[in-house]
Amino acid sequence: MAEIVPFRALHYNPEKTGELARVVTQPYDKITAEMQARYHASSPFNLAHVIRGLDEPGDSPASNVYTRAARTLHDWIESGALVAEAEPALYPYDQEYRLPGDRAGATRRRGFIALCRLEPYSARVVCRHEETLAGPKRDRLELLKHTRAHFGQIFMLYSDPEGEIEAALARHTGGRSWQQVEDEYSTRPSVWRVTEPATIERVGRRSIPRKRPNFASAAARAHFLDRLARQGRERPTIGVYAGAKRFVLLRLRDDISLASVLADVPEGLARLDVVLLHRLLLERVLGIAPEAVREQKNLHYVREAPEALREVDDGRAQVCFLLNATPVRAVWENALAGHVLPQKSTDFYPKLLSGLTVYWLDHPAGI
DSSP: OOEEEEEEEEEEEEHHHHHGTTTTTTTTGGGGGGHHHHHHHHHOOOOOOHOOOOOOOBBBBSHHHHHHHHHHHHHHHHHSSSEEEESSSBBBEEEEEEETTTOSSEEEEEEEEEEEEEOEEEEEEEESOOOOOHHHHHHHHHHHHHOOOOSOOOOOOOOOTTTTTHHHHHHSSSSOOOOOOTTTSSSSEOOOOOOOHHHHHHHHHHHOOOOOOOOOHHHHHHHHHHHHHHHHEEEEEEEEOOOOTTTTEEEEOTTOHHHHHHSSSSSHHOOOOOHHHIIIIIIIISOHHHHHHHTSSSSOOOSSSHHHHHHHHHOOOOOEEEEEOOHHHHHHHHHHHTTTTTOOOOOOOOOOSSOOEEETOOOTTTT
């Protein structure tokens, strides 16, 4: 059973740090060099000073981005820029957003922030859904060792078919939120605090997943992306762009037996676009081994299709592969079955802002 517990969050003190929008950030792995510079310039208290610090000449094991992050965090706590909650709480977290390019009305996503006990994957309590990259894991582990704090959230799904968790938390989210902000993507997160023991216990009981130049024109790009989406609904389809108007759609043929081509891949994974990309195109056609993927050699990832196309047009990439989103149901079912997707198979949108709550392992009062 997944153990869900409340915690005493560290959070910004607006009397010391000013408006919240100037100090919170996107998750560390979505912070580009341009965003890093902008965040650093926006406020001396912006979280990027800790989670995405700048390298300096003469850095050494004794003085580097991680030691500076630890010193900065300590200074913020000592000065009262970051303050701790007096009692443990769960933190309902709502996001109101629009998908990029979507003219429809706003969408609301609801969840909550809490601590979840670490479990070995073999226990089948928390099920991972994709592989992760070695470099970022080393980086985040070093930051955790030095700061003794978690600054962002891990995005998780849980099963609540009767809506019991949502109903329990909704009793506490009808009034004014504890924290509210609008980010650079016009997403508006709102956070509340829930300290009532009965609600915390009820959520803890229910948070258990159990169910098994010569560039292509803008019209040409839009047409290609529309075809990719339409054909992807019928069968596995991968979009390929190599510049100079060279658009190709690769579709899985009806006469191909994936059981023989990918004999070591479970059936639930074999028909996913991202698996076909990694196992067939990257590994067998381009010769990019899984180890190189983990170390982010030979390839990198971008979120938006127009950005990927520009990478090729501007000469920063030789080719880009475009994928339709992996269905949430496929992510869920494969994770519960113990099947792990390739790196960067998913990119949940919108992201959960970093800096709204911080889990400080050395809180004097404990969790």
